Amino acid sequence: MLAPSNASDDVALPADFVSTGVPEDLNPEGGGAPAATLEQAAVFAWREFVALNWPAAPGGRDAPLVGDFGTAAEARVWETFRGRVETYPGTGKPFSDGSASKSYGYDEAPRYVYDPDRVGREPGLADGEVRPCGAAGFAANAPWNNLDEASHQHVRSGLSPKEPFPGQQILGESKVNRSEYVYVASRGWYGEASLDDARRRTGEYVRKKLDAPPPPTKAEDATDIRLIRFPTHTIEVKAAWRRLGSHDDAREFYVNRVRYYGLKNGRPCFVDSTSPEGPDRWGLVALHVMHKTPSAPYFIWATFEQKNTLVLERLGENGRPVPVENADGSPTAEGRKIAAAYSPDIKVVPGTADRQQRFVPESMKPAITPGLQLYYHQQASTDIPEVKYVGVNRRINPIPDVIVRVNRAAQAAIRKGSPASPFQHYRLVSVQWVPLDKKPGAYYEGPLDPAIYYAANVTIEAPPVNQRFSGQFAPGLDRISDFLYPELLFMNPQPNPGAPVFLNAFYNGKGYLAGGCMGCHGFRQAYGTDWSFLLDRQRVREPEIHAD
Numbered sequence: 001m002l003a004p005s006n007a008s009d010d011v012a013l014p015a016d017f018v019s020t021g022v023p024e025d026l027n028p029e030g031g032g033a034p035a036a037t038l039e040q041a042a043v044f045a046w047r048e049f050v051a052l053n054w055p056a057a058p059g060g061r062d063a064p065l066v067g068d069f070g071t072a073a074e075a076r077v078w079e080t081f082r083g084r085v086e087t088y089p090g091t092g093k094p095f096s097d098g099s100a101s102k103s104y105g106y107d108e109a110p111r112y113v114y115d116p117d118r119v120g121r122e123p124g125l126a127d128g129e130v131r132p133c134g135a136a137g138f139a140a141n142a143p144w145n146n147l148d149e150a151s152h153q154h155v156r157s158g159l160s161p162k163e164p165f166p167g168q169q170i171l172g173e174s175k176v177n178r179s180e181y182v183y184v185a186s187r188g189w190y191g192e193a194s195l196d197d198a199r200r201r202t203g204e205y206v207r208k209k210l211d212a213p214p215p216p217t218k219a220e221d222a223t224d225i226r227l228i229r230f231p232t233h234t235i236e237v238k239a240a241w242r243r244l245g246s247h248d249d250a251r252e253f254y255v256n257r258v259r260y261y262g263l264k265n266g267r268p269c270f271v272d273s274t275s276p277e278g279p280d281r282w283g284l285v286a287l288h289v290m291h292k293t294p295s296a297p298y299f300i301w302a303t304f305e306q307k308n309t310l311v312l313e314r315l316g317e318n319g320r321p322v323p324v325e326n327a328d329g330s331p332t333a334e335g336r337k338i339a340a341a342y343s344p345d346i347k348v349v350p351g352t353a354d355r356q357q358r359f360v361p362e363s364m365k366p367a368i369t370p371g372l373q374l375y376y377h378q379q380a381s382t383d384i385p386e387v388k389y390v391g392v393n394r395r396i397n398p399i400p401d402v403i404v405r406v407n408r409a410a411q412a413a414i415r416k417g418s419p420a421s422p423f424q425h426y427r428l429v430s431v432q433w434v435p436l437d438k439k440p441g442a443y444y445e446g447p448l449d450p451a452i453y454y455a456a457n458v459t460i461e462a463p464p465v466n467q468r469f470s471g472q473f474a475p476g477l478d479r480i481s482d483f484l485y486p487e488l489l490f491m492n493p494q495p496n497p498g499a500p501v502f503l504n505a506f507y508n509g510k511g512y513l514a515g516g517c518m519g520c521h522g523f524r525q526a527y528g529t530d531w532s533f534l535l536d537r538q539r540v541r542e543p544e545i546h547a548d
Helices: 038-052 178-186 196-209 401-417 516-525 533-537
Strands: 171-176 235-243 258-264 267-272 282-293 296-306 311-315 321-323 374-378 387-392 426-432 505-507 510-512
Touching: 038 282, 038 296, 038 401, 038 426, 171 178, 178 235, 196 505, 282 516, 296 505, 296 516, 401 426, 426 516, 505 516, 516 533
Parallel strands: none
Antiparallel strands: 171 235, 235 282, 258 267, 282 296, 296 426, 311 321, 374 387, 505 510
């Protein structure tokens, strides 16, 4: 199934590499995604990145502007996708009359409506709308980027200023394209109609057939509610942003307006980054892309980061941050000196059929005082102690050489066509284009690089549990296991085709113990929501407040 890569420094990019078209499939003339090489998958991921970051046409969503990649615009194409609370409103019902059209109001301007029982009811606002934190009130229009999600263990960057709130925290958002939105809205699965029966039937189908159900005949079909499978070309993205500081060069980041959330008198409130209360610059630091293609019903998973993600905790002799990786993702001279991925050097022991994954307590101290580096707050959970804070020194799994070479070629192509484009300063970290298996209770070994099996973005999924995900989540979501939990039967419905191993990805009659992005979201395929946590959770009742 897996073909070797023959990538060299002279990576051949397609003539239309810098273009508006999101590629429809990977390796369509050579057997599709399952038969693709890592080089082909990396080029495919970069073509997605360019197309999704194309300037968006004004007045709607999902449409690229006719013009150059470097053209200034209010938003990029992916930013105009529907945010999670726009797709799954906290009220459990549409907040517009757009359901009369086949697009179900998809192209309307952004609004962020939560559960009024959670966020309160404010005079002059619709039920579920959050009030501003300051006196300035609403901006003329809401920003496209609604940062209402926390990263795992509240990942932070020491390069960001500590004040004002939320300081150095990296904030996230999730979005879906038109295909997913119409599929969900037409069936009432944004919270109005129960998902329980369809989810149960789909999970049983997947675990018995060891494959996904057939795709829907059409995206909008209110009667097609027996099984769940998103249409081909469904795309979800997850983006992470941080406030830029004095050591950052804003020209090397994609910068745009964002909204983030705090508390006022014990209730959520928002700040728009260009409002008088919060005039500051926010830069995009990470972008996950998941794309269901004709030959990859399990989605193709790609994750990108800005080049200055990993730096030392101190400034260099030139008074500048010291990068751990070069722009293409290869290690710098300083990066090659780093022995431990974390400070403290946290040790995690894989779970077995008889024992859950565990943290070695004596390895979890002393906590650090953060400098300029990436770091996170390990919150206490079950028997895992609190560590405030853990520094991220390097990746557990370095970016593969093939991806490094493709990064250099892609960055050069962007720079040639748009010399001032900030997107030349981003790089692909990993891509997953086919399910991979491994032995349970041990870390992955071949046939591909571990960074492929454990695909993860260090700015979003910094802790070791997320950097080496496989199997399923353990109690508290701070541990994982390759094995079923006899004591948590409600998490393990029958049948369990791999018992005692927890298989989390199913394709073409085979179950896989997958890892990384595919394995994490595959946890939801096994239970019937077609790899999507957003659909599984449905209503977004309140924004997540990013504070200790």
